[in-house]
Amino acid sequence: MAGAVRIETPCKVNLYLGVHRERDARGYHRVDSLMVPVALFDEVAAEEASGLSVCFSPDLSIPAEKTGVWRAAALLAEELGREPGVRLSVTARIPERAGLGGSSADAGAALRALAAHWGVDPLDPRVVSVARRIGADVAFFLDPRPALYVGAGDVFERALPSPELPVALVMPRAEGGSTPAAYAEFDRSGTDPTDPAPLIEALHAGSAEDIAANLANNLAPAARALCPEVGEVEAWLRSCPGVLGAQVTGSGTCSFAVCESAVAADAVASAAAERGWRSWSTKTLGSSTEVC
Numbered sequence: 001m002a003g004a005v006r007i008e009t010p011c012k013v014n015l016y017l018g019v020h021r022e023r024d025a026r027g028y029h030r031v032d033s034l035m036v037p038v039a040l041f042d043e044v045a046a047e048e049a050s051g052l053s054v055c056f057s058p059d060l061s062i063p064a065e066k067t068g069v070w071r072a073a074a075l076l077a078e079e080l081g082r083e084p085g086v087r088l089s090v091t092a093r094i095p096e097r098a099g100l101g102g103s104s105a106d107a108g109a110a111l112r113a114l115a116a117h118w119g120v121d122p123l124d125p126r127v128v129s130v131a132r133r134i135g136a137d138v139a140f141f142l143d144p145r146p147a148l149y150v151g152a153g154d155v156f157e158r159a160l161p162s163p164e165l166p167v168a169l170v171m172p173r174a175e176g177g178s179t180p181a182a183y184a185e186f187d188r189s190g191t192d193p194t195d196p197a198p199l200i201e202a203l204h205a206g207s208a209e210d211i212a213a214n215l216a217n218n219l220a221p222a223a224r225a226l227c228p229e230v231g232e233v234e235a236w237l238r239s240c241p242g243v244l245g246a247q248v249t250g251s252g253t254c255s256f257a258v259c260e261s262a263v264a265a266d267a268v269a270s271a272a273a274e275r276g277w278r279s280w281s282t283k284t285l286g287s288s289t290e291v292c
Contacts, residue, residue: 004047004089005116009109010037010144010285011100012137013167013249013256015203017153017217018193019186024152029183031136031153034196035101036162037144037285038256040169042092042106044069046113049087052077056090068107068134075130076114086117095278097178098171099223099250101137108141137250146203146287148196160203164286165211166259168243168268171278172233176253177226183251185222193218212245212258223252230255233277240268 016034023029052073054064064070069088077084088110094102115122122142131138136153146162194216202210224231230252237246237257242264246257259265265281272279
């Protein structure tokens with residue numbers, strides 16, 4: 001696409017996810033979410049067009065008009081008082097329904113591309129407001145760096161230091177439940193979240209071992225209840241040589257392992273693939289990494 005604005009967006013994992021029982025006026029649970037970007041990328045490109053169009057590669061099973069990318073364009077154009085004359089093209093590599101933020105990453109990248117295309121700061125309050133209307137994680141992908149988000153997981157609290165960590169991502173063969181289903185299960189059987197302070201302290205210290213020892217996600221039991229294979233993957237990861245710690249990310253189904261080296265992450269991903277699981281050897285993007 002000549003003259004197109006191109007944005008490469010990483011996925012994310014939750015080093016910490018704390019879901020509370022209280023809800024806000026929108027009916028969303030209060031959520032404390034400590035996310036770090038991970039080097040598995042989608043790409044979104046925006047260019048001038050006569051009207052609004054969105055295309056995905058590979059194709060989605062739902063109409064483009066029902067995607068977060070479409071909503072991002074329509075809502076931001078309305079917020080800025082513009083005609084949405086733009087074509088958005090998404091090259092998707094991040095798996096969906098994984099807890100990796102795939103659709104949120106695409107919506108956030110679309111907002112960043114549109115902000116650049118229309119001459120607006122991507123962290124302009126109008127852009128952030130639109131991101132929060134689309135979904136809880138979308139605001140993170142306007143500036144995907146290690147950070148703590150509060151509110152419903154959609155309000156930036158503070159950036160955090162983080163080293164680059166070798167990680168293996170592993171998904172089960174079975175499909176898990178949706179995010180709403182995971183929250184419904186949490187309402188039936190969930191427990192109160194732990195304190196994120198030890199993890200935040202470990203991030204400031206930069207110790208991979210301490211970071212891995214303090215991973216926490218009180219939505220993980222709901223993900224395991226909806227898809228028992230999620231628990232099988234998570235437990236297997238923890239037993240692998242070279243793994244410092246592992247847990248489910250977000251509402252699942254993907255689990256991630258913090259590894260002692262890139263070689264260990266490669267070995268874990270390869271062994272997972274031999275078991276018939278989808279897997280990737282990659283790394284988190286640290287606080288000093290520039291994300292385009």
